Amino acid sequence: MAIIAIKYIYMEWLLTFGYIGMFIGAFLAATVIPFSSDILLIQLIALGGNPIITVITATIGNWLGGLTSYWLGRLGKWEWIEKWLKVSREKLEKQKRAVDKWGSVLAFLSWVPIIGDILAIALGFYKTKFVQTALFMFIGKAARYILWAVITLKIFPL
Numbered sequence: 001m002a003i004i005a006i007k008y009i010y011m012e013w014l015l016t017f018g019y020i021g022m023f024i025g026a027f028l029a030a031t032v033i034p035f036s037s038d039i040l041l042i043q044l045i046a047l048g049g050n051p052i053i054t055v056i057t058a059t060i061g062n063w064l065g066g067l068t069s070y071w072l073g074r075l076g077k078w079e080w081i082e083k084w085l086k087v088s089r090e091k092l093e094k095q096k097r098a099v100d101k102w103g104s105v106l107a108f109l110s111w112v113p114i115i116g117d118i119l120a121i122a123l124g125f126y127k128t129k130f131v132q133t134a135l136f137m138f139i140g141k142a143a144r145y146i147l148w149a150v151i152t153l154k155i156f157p158l
Contacts, residue, residue, distance in 0.1 A: 015043055019053060023061035030065025030110075030141075032117050037062060038148050046156040051149045059142045066110050066120045066137050073124025081125075096126050104132035108140035 014021035022037075022044055029037035041058050045051050081087050099106065099122060107123055110116040123133050 014040060015047070018044070018049065019057045022049075022054060022057045026058040026061030027065040027068075030062045030117065030120070031069055036113075038144075041145060041148055042152045045149060045152045048158075051153060051158075055142070055145045055149050058145045059138070062111070062141045062145070063134075063138045066107075066116075066141065067134060069117055069120035070107075070124035070130075070133060070137075073121035074127060076121075076125045095122070099123065099126040099128065104128045104136050107133040107136035110137045111140045111144040 014025045017024070022040055025035060025040040026037040029035040037058055041054055044054050078089070078092055081092060082089060104123070106119060107128070110120045110123075112119070120137070
């Protein structure tokens, strides 16, 4: 219960900063910090924020947060994963084959709650092509926010 209250207070606080708060919230939501930028986007639009500016701000913030996760993954070493997380070399190689099969296209799914953050880290860890990964990540995140904006505008028309 306390975590929900803290998240609510945090979102309300970010909302007071308008688009800057949206950017910060979206950035943090794309990292391993459990936070919902979707709710922040809905609130900002419902309170009269410009939907286009809100979507652009959220997309760029979330995209940059996802790229941060990607680069953190890129810093990882197989030996660390084996030693500290107790993941076998065979399992890492199996995951690498799956990532290699789909490649940067997987970044399109980096918006999905919980697994998207892990996916962004994995894409960096397995060293997918950065430009393609960044492009697919941007498209996926933008599509998500556009969808939420459209739904919000249906419920709370301007």
